[in-house]
Amino acid sequence: SSHDIRIILGAMTEASSNLDPELENFVSVCHALAESQDPHTLEKAGKHLEAIRESPQAWNVADSALEMQISAPACYFAAQTLRWKVEFHFPELPEDVTSILRDRLLTHLKRFASAGQSVVVQLAVALADLYIYIDVWDDPVAHVITALGAPSEEIALLEYLAALPQEVTNMRIKVKRARRREVDYRLSVFGEPVYEFLAKCFSNHSIMTCLDSWLYLGGDAAVSFGYSPLLDAAIDGIVQDQTSRYCADVLDSALGLITEQPSRLRTKLLSAILNYRQVVFSGADQDIAKNIVWLTARAAEHFINEIVQSPDEETSLLVQLIVEYTNIPNTSIALRTTTFWYELSDYLYDLEQQSERNRFSDLYLGLYKRLYEVIMCEADLEGVLRSKDDLADVRSTALDIFTETSFIVGQLTLARFMIEQLNARNPWPVQEAALFVIHAIAQDLFKISHEIQEPVKILEFITELKQEAHPQLRKTAVKVIGDFSPWLKENYTFIPVCFQFLVSNIHDKLIVTPVISSLRKLSTRCSHHLSESLSVIIQIIEARRDLNLKHADILDLIKTAARIIAVLHLDHIEPALVQLLTSHINDLEVCLSENSDTEEIKLTLERIAEVFRNFNVTEGNLPPASAHPCINVAEAVWNLIMQTVEKYQNSSTVIEESNKCVKWIVRCLGKHSVALASKMVPILASLFDATHHSSCLYVASILIETFAHGPEYADSVSEMCRNLTSQAMAFLTTDLDNLDKSADMVEDFFRMHFEYLRLMPIHLLQFPNLYDIVQSSHATEVVYTFLASLWSILDKGLGDEQFLYRDRVHECLLSLLQSKGELLTHKLIEALSGGVASSNAGDVSDVLWNMIMLQRDAVAAWSSMAPCLNDIPPNKAQPKHIEDMLRTIAECTDLQQFQQELKYYARLFDAEKTEPVLGVAYDR
Numbered sequence: 001s002s003h004d005i006r007i008i009l010g011a012m013t014e015a016s017s018n019l020d021p022e023l024e025n026f027v028s029v030c031h032a033l034a035e036s037q038d039p040h041t042l043e044k045a046g047k048h049l050e051a052i053r054e055s056p057q058a059w060n061v062a063d064s065a066l067e068m069q070i071s072a073p074a075c076y077f078a079a080q081t082l083r084w085k086v087e088f089h090f091p092e093l094p095e096d097v098t099s100i101l102r103d104r105l106l107t108h109l110k111r112f113a114s115a116g117q118s119v120v121v122q123l124a125v126a127l128a129d130l131y132i133y134i135d136v137w138d139d140p141v142a143h144v145i146t147a148l149g150a151p152s153e154e155i156a157l158l159e160y161l162a163a164l165p166q167e168v169t170n171m172r173i174k175v176k177r178a179r180r181r182e183v184d185y186r187l188s189v190f191g192e193p194v195y196e197f198l199a200k201c202f203s204n205h206s207i208m209t210c211l212d213s214w215l216y217l218g219g220d221a222a223v224s225f226g227y228s229p230l231l232d233a234a235i236d237g238i239v240q241d242q243t244s245r246y247c248a249d250v251l252d253s254a255l256g257l258i259t260e261q262p263s264r265l266r267t268k269l270l271s272a273i274l275n276y277r278q279v280v281f282s283g284a285d286q287d288i289a290k291n292i293v294w295l296t297a298r299a300a301e302h303f304i305n306e307i308v309q310s311p312d313e314e315t316s317l318l319v320q321l322i323v324e325y326t327n328i329p330n331t332s333i334a335l336r337t338t339t340f341w342y343e344l345s346d347y348l349y350d351l352e353q354q355s356e357r358n359r360f361s362d363l364y365l366g367l368y369k370r371l372y373e374v375i376m377c378e379a380d381l382e383g384v385l386r387s388k389d390d391l392a393d394v395r396s397t398a399l400d401i402f403t404e405t406s407f408i409v410g411q412l413t414l415a416r417f418m419i420e421q422l423n424a425r426n427p428w429p430v431q432e433a434a435l436f437v438i439h440a441i442a443q444d445l446f447k448i449s450h451e452i453q454e455p456v457k458i459l460e461f462i463t464e465l466k467q468e469a470h471p472q473l474r475k476t477a478v479k480v481i482g483d484f485s486p487w488l489k490e491n492y493t494f495i496p497v498c499f500q501f502l503v504s505n506i507h508d509k510l511i512v513t514p515v516i517s518s519l520r521k522l523s524t525r526c527s528h529h530l531s532e533s534l535s536v537i538i539q540i541i542e543a544r545r546d547l548n549l550k551h552a553d554i555l556d557l558i559k560t561a562a563r564i565i566a567v568l569h570l571d572h573i574e575p576a577l578v579q580l581l582t583s584h585i586n587d588l589e590v591c592l593s594e595n596s597d598t599e600e601i602k603l604t605l606e607r608i609a610e611v612f613r614n615f616n617v618t619e620g621n622l623p624p625a626s627a628h629p630c631i632n633v634a635e636a637v638w639n640l641i642m643q644t645v646e647k648y649q650n651s652s653t654v655i656e657e658s659n660k661c662v663k664w665i666v667r668c669l670g671k672h673s674v675a676l677a678s679k680m681v682p683i684l685a686s687l688f689d690a691t692h693h694s695s696c697l698y699v700a701s702i703l704i705e706t707f708a709h710g711p712e713y714a715d716s717v718s719e720m721c722r723n724l725t726s727q728a729m730a731f732l733t734t735d736l737d738n739l740d741k742s743a744d745m746v747e748d749f750f751r752m753h754f755e756y757l758r759l760m761p762i763h764l765l766q767f768p769n770l771y772d773i774v775q776s777s778h779a780t781e782v783v784y785t786f787l788a789s790l791w792s793i794l795d796k797g798l799g800d801e802q803f804l805y806r807d808r809v810h811e812c813l814l815s816l817l818q819s820k821g822e823l824l825t826h827k828l829i830e831a832l833s834g835g836v837a838s839s840n841a842g843d844v845s846d847v848l849w850n851m852i853m854l855q856r857d858a859v860a861a862w863s864s865m866a867p868c869l870n871d872i873p874p875n876k877a878q879p880k881h882i883e884d885m886l887r888t889i890a891e892c893t894d895l896q897q898f899q900q901e902l903k904y905y906a907r908l909f910d911a912e913k914t915e916p917v918l919g920v921a922y923d924r
Contacts, residue, residue, distance in 0.1 A: 026052055026061045027074045034073035053081055056092055056875065059101075066108045075112065079122035082108075086126045087172055090133050091908065092875035098134045105130065106147050113148065113156035124159035128167045132175060132183050140164065141190040145197055154201060161194055162210035165217040174907050177900070188219030195221055199229050208234065208246035215253035222257055226265030235272045238295070239279055239288055248291040255302040270314045273299050277321055280328075289333050293325045297340040304347050308356060319363070326367055331374050331394055338401060341367060345405035361409045368406075368414060368437070371398045372421075375436055376429040377472055384472045384510050395436065402440035411445040415454050422461045432473040435462075435480050442483035455487050459494055463501045467508075475511040478502060482518030485525040492529040495522070499533050506540060506547065516553045516560075523560040527567045534568075534576060537561045542583050551603055555610050562614035570622075573629035577615070581633060584608050588640055598651045601644065605657035608637060612664040628672035634665050638676050642683065649690050659695035663702050670706060674713070677703055681716060685723040692731050697748035700724055701755045708759035718763050721756055725749075729772055746783065754786040761793055765812040774820045784843035787824070791817075791850035817854055822862045825851070829866035832885070832902060834876065834909035841906035845899045848889065860890035877908045 029052065032045035052058055058081055065078035082105065093101065105127045112119045131140040141161070148157040167173065168183050194214050201207050211230055215222055225231055231254065237247035251269060258266045276292045284292075300307065300318050307315045328334045341364075348357050375395045377385060385392055406414050414437065421434035438445075438458060445452075462477040481488075481498050488495050499522070505515050519537070523530060540547070541557050549557075558580070565576040584607045591601045617629060628634075641658050648654035662680065666673045680703070688696035700720060707713035728749050732742060753773060757764045764770060774787070793809065824847075827835075831844045851859050864886050872882065888901040 030073040030077040079119045083126035089875035113153040128163035165213040191219045191221030205246040293336040301343040435476040482521035489525045523563040558610040609661040612668040655693040694745035694748040701752040704755040750786045788846040825862035830868040838906040841903040845902040
């Protein structure tokens with residue numbers, strides 16, 4: 001209780017061999033976690049510790065364990081528990097206890113200052129977090145510096161001072177943005193004593209970590225950093241093994257303090273960075289060299305405006321140094337400069353001045369030549385480069401640089417340089433690297449013009465490659481053909497030879513996947529020119545078992561064939577579809593006759609669905625009043641799917657894949673599927689009744705989307721919705737306590753009604769089950785999307801009907817609100833009070849806002865009477881938090897502020913971060 005917290009935190013606990021039972025339990029749990037090797041014991045002890053932390057008594061237990069210094073494990077977990085309680089359960093503390101808690105944390109920090117860093121870190125962070133929560137602590141810097149003034153307490157003080165600015169950005173601390181801004185500003189004012197203290201300390205990584213935190217924060221005291229001995233310590237420390245990384249961070253933060261030119265800080269930093277050159281080139285430790293090169297790149301990024309607009313001697317030397325570092329043979333060091341090249345290219349892109357780009361083109365050409373050398377494979381590479389190889393990571397970085405920055409020199413210029421490297425006399429790694437660069441820039445290359453002739457030379461080189469050529473070279477060549485599909489669309493005479501090259505490599509298992517990927521890309525752009533190649537693709541699909549193709553590759557080939565068929569002459573479409581589908585239909589028939597396992601049927605249905613998914617013939621491409629070219633094929637497939645469903649209706653997997661097939665058939669046929677749909681509607685209802693599979697509801701939403709605009713189908717659609725709604729609600733309401741186990745069904749249920757609302761709002765508002773639907777709402781995104789759209793339908797214009805019948809719509813909404821608004825409001829408040837994660841609070845607030853726009857007074861009154869507000873745990877939210885939330889609902893007129901306030905309230909209930917209680921290393 002609050003009374004117990006006041007008593008124990010306010011009084012010293014006497015050490016005793018007879019421990020309080022709660023404390024004794026806590027100590028035994030801590031020792032089990034620290035000493036046991038048994039996984040079951042560790043799991044059980046971890047759960048016990050979590051239960052202890054949830055209790056308000058945890059404050060007292062942890063404080064007592066630290067006061068009595070019972071054991072190293074108990075003290076570590078006690079300090080961790082106090083930090084955890086401050087971070088997550090601060091609201092359960094009475095306001096008059098916070099100053100007592102602050103003093104107790106300071107006392108423990110003094111006590112353990114020299115006992116071990118693991119306990120100190122936890123206590124320091126707890127104290128820093130406490131300051132962010134409370135606004136009655138006038139000066140959290142001077143106070144603690146004075147309290148921890150002994151030399152033996154220096155480490156504890158450093159940990160606290162480092163944590164103080166860092167924790168401002170800790171989003172697990174549940175304070176409003178205004179409080180964070182206030183803390184940030186106040187800390188920037190308190191910096192001077194921190195710098196004075198740090199200047200007296202012996203330089204080590206802890207000091208540099210603390211210094212970096214305060215420099216990043218900025219403030220008046222940081223402005224004079226150029227005169228501080230700490231700057232010299234950081235400059236010297238970057239070349240020391242133990243402090244190099246930390247000092248690099250400090251100097252990087254110091255760059256952000258440079259606001260004028262010239263300045264002492266600017267002069268000293270640039271001088272030091274330029275002088276580090278001799279360290280890097282004198283064979284320094286690799287990590288130190290990496291840190292120096294990284295810092296140099298960061299400095300160049302900081303001065304990017306001066307480098308481009310008004311270069312002086314120092315910034316010019318800085319760029320020259322970047323170029324030298326880029327050419328270091330050690331790739332891992334050289335690539336530390338990449339951030340600068342990105343930053344410079346972004347600046348030049350935004351500048352939109354070709355003259356400035358030309359000024360830097362030679363620098364980038366030098367970069368590209370260096371990268372070109374870096375990405376070359378070893379001549380004795382066996383097979384193809386694996387994704388886990390180090391070189392693959394380097395090539396990925398280089399590819400991004402080529403793609404993002406090549407506009408500076410011009411993709412055409414770069415392509416011409418690479419074409420020169422495709423000389424037959426060059427070894428294959430040189431040729432492959434050139435093709436790799438072309439692959440990186442191809443997309444932007446063709447934005448220039450489809451009339452450029454450079455691709456001719458590239459494609460001539462590729463298509464003349466023999467099967468004996470290295471597989472890595474052929475793999476990259478295959479990718480380039482796929483990249484060139486936009487150019488091939490306009491220069492289609494090259495398509496046959498490119499297609500032949502791709503097909504000739506289909507038997508090579510090492511590169512079959514990129515071959516099929518390039519065929520798919522060709523079909524996307526050049527389907528009109530691939531009709532002669534269709535039979536070959538279908539033959540490859542039919543030979544899938546002999547070729548041992550992956551399922552994903554087969555789907556890509558089917559996608560390729562379907563796209564080609566879609567652009568054939570209407571008379572040729574049906575025979576081609578039959579040819580494409582025959583082998584898969586035969587497979588499904590065999591599966592049915594042999595009672596095959598569900599996995600084989602699933603894969604077969606996926607292949608059939610892929611055909612209809614990618615066969616897109618629009619209404620505009622069909623002659624008036626003509627039948628859809630695949631209606632007969634679709635009906636045959638449909639009948640087979642119905643047989644499959646009947647035989648495997650107990651298989652969730654088969655039902656889901658069957659419904660996916662139906663979905664794509666309906667989308668493929670559009671309104672031409674009306675004959676099938678008329679059979680489908682009653683079957684869908686009975687299928688759902690038999691299987692209770694949510695995909696039936698999803699198919700229903702597709703049918704609504706397809707037929708809602710036709711008045712002649714309105715009654716059938718409404719009848720389907722009524723039947724499915726009744727069945728779904730009957731199923732869902734059988735076990736409301738475990739509704740989350742039917743999350744897929746809830747989502748598909750509301751998705752169906754969202755489509756109904758979006759396309760047939762008047763029908764939905766007159767829907768007999770609407771009141772039950774609103775009452776059954778569940779805490780998921782799709783439900784809130786439906787509800788927000790429902791309440792805002794009067795103004796959002798989801799369709800035309802609501803404008804024709806505005807008064808009628810308004811009357812229906814008010815009636816619905818008066819009938820179900822109170823229950824729904826209570827559910828929404830419950831959702832905000834821990835029912836949903838705060839990341840989803842925006843969905844809830846959208847619903848509430850739209851309800852408020854109809855009747856604010858009623859919604860505000862219902863909110864204040866929400867039953868859940870009587871059971872809010874004190875470690876989550878205090879009465880003042882609830883009052884603020886209710887005031888927002890009742891009074892706030894700005895949507896953005898409304899959403900921010902309700903999200904803050906929801907954040908109070910977010911689940912706590914689980915501590916890594918297993919395998920914790922503590923100081924013994």
